Amino acid sequence: MDAMGFREAIFIAAAFAAAVSSVLMVTGKNPIHSALWMIVTFFSMAVIYLLLHAEFIAVAQVMVYAGAIMMLILFVIMLVHMEKGEEVDPGKKNRFRKTRVAGILITAVLFAEMTFGSLLYRTTGQTGVYPADMVQRIGNVKTIGSLLYGQYLFPFEIASILLLVGIVGAVIIAKGDR
Secondary structure (H helix, E strand, C coil): CCHHHHHHHHHHHHHHHHHHHHHHHHHCCCHHHHHHHHHHHHHHHHHHHHHCCCHHHHHHHHHHHHHHHHHHHHHHHHHHCCCCCCCCCHHHHHHHHHHHHHHHHHHHHHHHHHHHHHHHCCCCCCCCCCCHHHHHHHCHHHHHHHHHHHHCHHHHHHHHHHHHHHHHHHHHHHHCCC
16 A cells, blocks of 8 residues: 555544544533543544644644643533433423524534535635745744744733633632632
8 A cells, every 4th residue: 555545544534533423422421421532533633634734733633622621621521510310390391492403403504504615615726925835844833833923922812811711710610619
């Protein structure tokens, strides 16, 4: 098997794993199992990013999403104490039915948008400030770093302050009246 065939086989396997694990994540009844399937989806996406020569995004995918965000999600799941076997009052059952209909409707609209977007997509061929050959010569990480800590430093710092406020708020809420 040549190198291109091997890359295609890895891509197909990673794409299949991402699709299956994302469906299992959404349809799972146990939130812990859903969180674990989300981690599998993140790792599969990281493999696809590596195949596309986006090493920085692959590493960020694993570190930020599979690491930090999943730990936050698992922390929230453990903090909430989901009780099993609670009785549902009739008014709540009717609300769940309305929520399910709204979810199905939103899913159908998003699926239609993705279908039309993929059918009508075409490349414009415009080059940006960093064309592909320049990025390949400099490297992905250096290009992203120079943009992130140069041109986009202020929005990056604002995002970090917002995340810090969210973390402090989560700690205060979790602490409660102790």
